[in-house]
Structure formats: structure tokens, C-alpha cells
Amino acid sequence: MSVHADPPPSLVPEPNGVQYATGGQLGKGGFAICHRAERLDVDRPTGHVVALKIVRTKMEPAKLAQKFITELQIHSKLHHSNIVEFFRAFSFESSTYVVLELCDNGSLADMLKKRKYLTMPEIRRFVIQICGAVKYLHYRNIVHRDLKTGNLFLDKDMNIKVGDFGLAALLVSQSDMMGKRRTTMCGTPNYLAPEILEKGKGHNEKVDFYTLAVGKAPFHASSKEEIYKKLKSRYYTWPELNSTTNNISSDLRDLVSSLLVHEEERPSPDQIVSHPFFKIAFVPTQLSAARVTRPPKWP
Ligand code: ADP
Numbered sequence: 559m560s561v562h563a564d565p566p567p568s569l570v571p572e573p574n575g576v577q578y579a580t581g582g583q584l585g586k587g588g589f590a591i592c593h594r595a596e597r598l599d600v601d602r603p604t605g606h607v608v609a610l611k612i613v614r615t616k617m618e619p620a621k622l623a624q625k626f627i628t629e630l631q632i633h634s635k636l637h638h639s640n641i642v643e644f645f646r647a648f649s650f651e652s653s654t655y656v657v658l659e660l661c662d663n664g665s666l667a668d669m670l671k672k673r674k675y676l677t678m679p680e681i682r683r684f685v686i687q688i689c690g691a692v693k694y695l696h697y698r699n700i701v702h703r704d705l706k707t708g709n710l711f712l713d714k715d716m717n718i719k720v721g722d723f724g725l726a727a728l729l730v731s732q733s734d735m736m737g738k739r740r741t742t743m744c745g746t747p748n749y750l751a752p753e754i755l756e757k758g759k760g761h762n763e764k765v766d767f768y769t770l771a772v773g774k775a776p777f778h779a780s781s782k783e784e785i786y787k788k789l790k791s792r793y794y795t796w797p798e799l800n801s802t803t804n805n806i807s808s809d810l811r812d813l814v815s816s817l818l819v820h821e822e823e824r825p826s827p828d829q830i831v832s833h834p835f836f837k838i839a840f841v842p843t844q845l846s847a848a849r850v851t852r853p854p855k856w857p
Pocket of ligand 1: 664
């Protein structure tokens with residue numbers, strides 16, 4: 559399904575009188591197109607710039623319902639410094655608008671595309687922040703189920719903001735509560751955990767940690783079937799060190815291999831951030847937006 563790319567109206571009104579003056583396009587997903595927008599109160603600029611996600615209601619009702627029920631019901635209740643803040647949702651003409659916290663520096667996937675790989679201190683900072691968000695979600699019995707670099711956004715201060723809760727699930731049914739399990743197959747093939755592929759088995763919240771590793775999926779292949787085969791056998795290799803690959807520390811290799819195991823042995827967010835990878839070296843407390851395109855001076 560492709561998203562309509564017509565420019566949005568220059569002024570989008572909320573039913574209560576607040577309006578949004580739309581600006582440049584931030585990005586396009588499978589379901590929505592996202593524009594920068596400034597909130598206006600009684601026609602006056604407020605300086606409050608947001609991300610306005612526009613979803614055409616022409617989309618198949620079943621798909622729209624599934625995506626929106628989760629986005630609206632789950633995302634709107636989440637408040638954490640490393641989760642994209644959901645402000646409100648409303649309809650105008652034939653579209654639904656979702657007002658979100660603006661993430662000025664794009665996604666971690668965009669950053670990786672420009673940079674190829676990140677340095678160890680940058681990985682430490684991002685993983686610690688991702689673990690904070692994941693711990694918050696799992697404490698509330700929420701699994702994101704599509705935690706990949708394209709859904710990890712960066713705000714103006716280069717803080718991670720977990721976004722796109724369209725596939726998230728709240729583990730609430732009785733059987734879910736007992737075993738905290740879901741059996742639906744979802745997420746992006748590269749990031750599925752092996753237990754999801756094993757017949758008759760559901761997955762629990764630990765499934766998310768598969769994606770925290772090195773910025774790209776460890777199980778690469780040209781077809782879905784090949785990816786699933788590698789994933790089931792847990793077959794992955796580290797890139798050879800040369801001028802275009804990262805110098806991956808032995809601590810990081812150890813951490814990643816501890817994540818790429820079956821769910822029972824996979825560490826929790828607290829256990830991840832207690833790993834030696836985070837203990838003996840530098841974690842940057844500040845990161846410049848220039849790092850989106852250029853590597854820092856540190857190793
Ligand atoms: P979909 O629900 O269709 O997958 P996404 O949530 O991925 O849509 O949004 C589509 C694109 O819009 C993203 O890839 C990203 O480039 C941009 N985007 C989404 N949310 C934000 C945000 N909060 N801040 C900045 N850009 C965003």
C-alpha cells in the first residue's frame with residue numbers, strides 16, 4: 559500500500575480551535591506521511607513545533623483499525639523521556655492527524671545510512687536510553703514488537719525516542735497475563751526472535767532485545783525463508799575488520815551474543831546495562847546533531 563503524497567492543507571484545524579501551520583515533510587511510512595507543523599493558538603504562533611502524522615482514511619478499514627487502536631490506546635498513555643510523546647489525534651476532511659513530539663534528527667536508520675556504523679561510546683549512550691524505554695514499556699506489560707532502527711527516532715539533543723506503536727501489544731488477556739505470551743507473527747522479518755518461528759510457541763516481552771545489538775539485523779538474506787532459516791539456527795557472523803567496518807569491542811561482541819539467544823536466557827534491560835560494555839568506558843552525556851552525518855573524534 560502506498561501513501562498519498564499530496565501536500566497537506568497549510569492550516570489544519572483541531573475541533574477545539576487550535577490550528578497547525580504545516581511545514582516541510584519529515585518522512586513517509588507504509589501508513590502515513592509526516593510533516594513538521596507549528597501549533598497556533600487563536601491564529602497566533604506558539605513556537606511549539608510538532609510532528610504531524612497524516613493518515614489517509616481511505617486505507618482499508620481493517621488495517622486502519624488495527625494500527626490505530628494500538629497507536630491511540632497504547633501510545634497515548636505513555637510518558638517517558640525516551641518515548642515519542644503522543645499529544646493528540648483528530649480527524650479533518652478525509653484524513654486522521656496524529657500530533658507527536660518532533661524528532662528533529664530523524665531515525666537511527668537514517669543516521670546509520672549516512673554514517674555506516676556508530677562508535678562504541680555512541681552505541682553505549684543509545685542502548686542505555688533504549689533500555690530505559692523498554693523497561694518502562696515492559697513494566698506496563700507492553701511489548702513494542704517492531705523495535706528496529708527505523709522506529710528509533712532522535713530529538714534535537716540526540717536523545718533516543720522510541721516511536722511507531724502501530725504493532726505494539728498490551729498483554730492483558732487472561733492467558734496473556736498468566737504467561738505474558740502472544741502468538742501472533744509480527745514485526746520485521748530480520749528482527750524476529752527464534753521462539754516466534756518455533757511452532758506453537760508465543761513470545762513474551764524479551765523479544766524486543768534482539769534489535770538492540772549493532773544497528774543492523776544480524777540475520778541477513780535475500781529471501782524471508784533464508785532469514786527465518788538463519789534465525790532459527792542462530793547463524794550470524796561479525797563483519798571482517800577493514801577500513802569501512804567498525805572496530806567492535808570484545809565487550810560489545812559478548813553483549814550482542816548474550817542477546818542473540820533463546821528467550822529464556824536473554825537478559826532484561828537492567829541486566830543489559832549492567833554488562834561490562836557499559837562499565838569501564840566512556841558514555842557521552844551530550845551528543846552534537848553533527849554526529850548524524852559525521853563521526854566523532856573519539857574511537
Ligand atoms: P508508519 O506508521 O506509516 O510506519 P511512521 O510512524 O514510520 O509511519 O512515520 C513515517 C515517517 O515519518 C518516519 O519514517 C519518519 O521519517 C517520520 N516521522 C515519524 N514520526 C516522527 C517524529 N515524531 N518526528 C520526526 N519524524 C517523524
